[in-house]
Amino acid sequence: MKSNNSMEELLGGVFDGKKRAVAQLISMAENSVEKRMEITKSIFHRTGDAHVIGITGPPGAGKSSLTNEIVKEFYKEGRKVGVIAVDPSSPFSGGAILGDRIRMNELSLHENVYIRSMGTRGALGGLSHAVESAVMIMDACGCETVFVETVGVGQSEVDIMKVADTTLVVSIPGAGDDIQSIKAGILEIGDILIVNKADCKGADLVRNTMKAMLQMGKPRDDGWIPPIIMTSAHRGDGIEETCETIRDHMNRGERSELMDDARRKKLYEVILSMLQQEIGRKTSDIYGLADELTKQIDRMHMRQINPYEWIEEKVEQCVK
Known part of the structure; x- marks a missing residue:
């Protein structure tokens, strides 16, 4: 199985128990948040x-x-x-x-x-x-x-x-x-x-x-x-x-039943964590927060801008 296989082929390989497909899919999930979301959506069932x-x-x-x-x-x-x-x-x-x-x-x-x-x-x-x-x-x-x-x-x-x-x-x-x-x-x-x-x-x-x-x-x-x-x-x-x-x-x-309850709580934590991560990533992209932070970091370092006030300002900007 070559590394350029399509996602569908890799998923099929995983469902068939093929080790190389498993390894490739894990690498994708490890290296890309977008791919991780796509993979987990496809295999959840x-x-x-x-x-x-x-x-x-x-x-x-x-x-x-x-x-x-x-x-x-x-x-x-x-x-x-x-x-x-x-x-x-x-x-x-x-x-x-x-x-x-x-x-x-x-x-x-x-x-x-x-x-x-x-x-x-x-x-x-x-x-x-x-x-x-x-x-x-x-x-x-x-x-x-x-x-x-x-x-x-x-x-x-x-x-x-x-x-x-x-x-x-x-x-x-x-x-x-x-x-x-x-x-x-x-x-x-x-x-x-x-x-x-x-x-x-x-x-x-x-x-x-x-x-x-x-x-x-x-x-x-x-x-x-x-x-x-x-x-x-x-x-x-x-x-x-x-x-x-x-x-x-x-x-x-x-x-x-305690096992079911424990697994339900774990699933809740995983979903909440991924939700927060996705919202944070999308919000940062939409508002260009990483780029703006790069521009302001020197002034923050020189104590010319309070970074915590900057964070509050950006959060209010994002939730309006």
């Missing part, structure tokens, strides 16, 4: 079936190795699996090292495993703005389970809640301040809590800290009590237990 599993936690927690081992188990069950691995983007070029793709190279050879690395592109929550679209594309191509591994930047990782049906929060011993590495804000989003590198000194301390923090928190509305699982991804320890627990949460969610 073919989405909503995939269960999305988010894997998050601080940098160096071994998320890629853990994801690799979990995906192997799901693939062995005959599932069609998608993996979106988010890597940090350069603040200068916008490019990313995409090391996760390198680490998962063996998995990408399997026919029913779709792997895509994406840069954060400056997204503060560690997720690219195109991640939702990439999840939808993998959903549309027939992936029953889609894993989203986040970059790992601390508290802002709560953004994974907007995408995932099941969230794994990964921590490790020896990360300095154990309490800091598992802040309540992150811990509360976890459906399953993982202490990776459990063969290292201090793993029991991390587990006990997690238990104490869970006990201090309020009970969840769905009645689910997040289990704490000790793993060592490089040795394969705890992987089977992790997969079983993921399946338990998936099955529980499929039988629960």
Whole structure:
């Protein structure tokens, strides 16, 4: 399939499960807001079936190795699996090292495993703005389970809640301040809590800290009590237990109205975000705001114009 294929051909390829078409469509969604809107409009009716599993936690927690081992188990069950691995983007070029793709190279050879690395592109929550679209594309191509591994930047990782049906929060011993590495804000989003590198000194301390923090928190509305699982991804320890627990949460969610409510709220957030983005982009184009800001930025820098008054003036101009 050549890169100049029409949108209709690419969409057909995605619906037929062709990897190259999936890759090309994700690239389009990642690089162009206009194409992203066109793609999501075209595939929306073919989405909503995939269960999305988010894997998050601080940098160096071994998320890629853990994801690799979990995906192997799901693939062995005959599932069609998608993996979106988010890597940090350069603040200068916008490019990313995409090391996760390198680490998962063996998995990408399997026919029913779709792997895509994406840069954060400056997204503060560690997720690219195109991640939702990439999840939808993998959903549309027939992936029953889609894993989203986040970059790992601390508290802002709560953004994974907007995408995932099941969230794994990964921590490790020896990360300095154990309490800091598992802040309540992150811990509360976890459906399953993982202490990776459990063969290292201090793993029991991390587990006990997690238990104490869970006990201090309020009970969840769905009645689910997040289990704490000790793993060592490089040795394969705890992987089977992790997969079983993921399946338990998936099955529980499929039988629960709370899952439908959660997905409805996520869809609301995604649509609202895209609506705001589109309105902002169109408004900026219509009123030439970017060009005018370019002209005025020197005067703002010299404190000759108050930028916040300028913003209020432009907003009033746009809403009249």
